[in-house]
Amino acid sequence: MRGVLEMAKYTSEDVKRMVMEQDVKFIRLQFTDIFGTLKNVSITSDLLEKALNNQCMFDGSSIEGFVRVEESDMFLRPDPNTFAVYPWRAQSDRVARMICDVYNPDGTPFSGDPRYVLKKTLKEAADLGYALNAGPECEFFLFQVDGSGVPTTVTHDNAGYFDLGPVDLGENARRDMCLLLEEMGFEIEASHHEGAPGQHEIDFKYTDALETADNIMTFKLVVKTVAHQHGLHASFMPKPIAGINGSGMHTNLSLSKDGKNAFYDPAGELALSETAYSYIAGIMKHIKSMTALTNPLVNSYKRLVPGYEAPVYIAWSTKNRSPLIRIPAASGAGTRIELRNPDPSCNPYLALAAMLAAGLDGIKNNLKPVKSVEANIYNMDAQERAVHEIDSLPDNLYEAVRELKKSELMRNVLGDHIFDRYIEAKMLEWNDYRTKVHKWEIEQYLTRY
């Protein structure tokens, strides 16, 4: 995709021409709130000129986590490079979108805009000569929708009542997803059925981090839309069903410097450079404080338990797939590290900013990681783990938020505005969960006591 998009540097004029040529009637101006939800203002093509002149306004106080009522006017600045026509077949009018940055009325970037947070962090990296490449592996479930349109947790694989045809509905839906993503410029690297019934994974090619974050948002929209067109519901919830694998978003990370992969050093141990080792050390140092960003839901922590291919312990390895960080075998331009804890419910802008800032901190302070662990950590007891100096990820959202709250680095990355609001909202979420009586409690206790 990188090649395609590097060529496709659109100007405002290009956008206007494409809108006219392709008979686009509506344009969605998209941005992401701090909790990773895609928001959009839809305008007709008549208002395109105004939008491209950054004159489109919206009421920021209506967006969760944005601003208070008295400072509600916000401006959207569309990024022409992100112009894309939606490839949906089932629409009467052609609709296109542009991803926007959010600005204050005085023309300064709005500090509550997650895209700005990532851009700011990328700028810091660029000042040190680095650019971040990221490639996500998004997993999701396809569920049936019941007769009144409400999604269930019944997967198509084992939904007996619909075992009529020879073709798997999910496979067809996934094929359509890949085709439409390709029409939108994605380069699909792999797509396959995942471990659990009804679970799928689609991987697209790595590219620079800002584009990857934009792509993740687009990806989720495409997957959900196509699922809907197949009478299914796509869910990126980290652990929708207890007892089977949850959905992760393993993220492949590498830095480049002067156009070369800065993680690759043919002379280094495992062909990894000092920079790569420091990056790993930085991530391991800050991982507890960034888990609230990479795994943002109460439910996220039900995925991070032993036995379901999700990481629990803070360690790295070249072979074993149980630790937090794995070094894939590819080397040279393909040298990278794979961070395995993020899940697809995260806000990709904030999560990638955190992953970058933590790594950069490792590089700046020349940190060295502890030794890699090649044994299966799940087979170790607490004592053995202590010998290997293996710590574990936060157990739940509450712990994760407490770790986040302690972190000066994360406050710097997110900025005060997002940092405070994020923590406040996540504590509310936790308290809401904590004070509710759950089905498990009724099942366990109601008759016994």
Place this chain on the structure above:
Amino acid sequence: MSRSEIIIAAGNAEAGNKIRQVLIDNGYTVTGICSSGNEAIRKVRTLKPALLLANFELPDMTGFEVAKIIAGNDLCSVILLADDTQKGYVESRARDLDIVCLNRPVNRALLLNSVELTIRSRMRIEKLEKELNDMKNNLETRKEVDKAKGLLMEKSGLSEQEAYRRLQKQSMDTGISMKEVAKIIIDTMK
């Protein structure tokens, strides 16, 4: 009628069964009755009928939403049963999608006529599309073959007939189409 399977989507089972009876009595095969839009989409995608007959009101989404998805992805033809206002709306928004709208209450004769007409015109369109594709393909084959022939004549000094014969023979020997053989020759001799 070679392909006359029909799926019905109606929120109310009684109405669905009534329509089914009418269709069956007239020689059509009804492969499914669905009580929701999502179920209809899943069934159409799995069973690939010739036609979906859907009520405008369905419990989870409108019949028009379903129709746009089915017709937009070219899965089958759709007949929608709607009231006057709905019909006007559908007709103003359906554009070139393969959606036919009938006013409710619909009488037996009109329903049967519309079903027959829709299925037949779809079959005709599919046939024409196939012919068009074949023709496009033939034209391309001819272009490639001519080019390959030219190269063979120019670089190997064959006569036109010999060049054509060589292409034909290689295609027959290898089981690869003339077009592909021609492409390979163009790639290697250019």
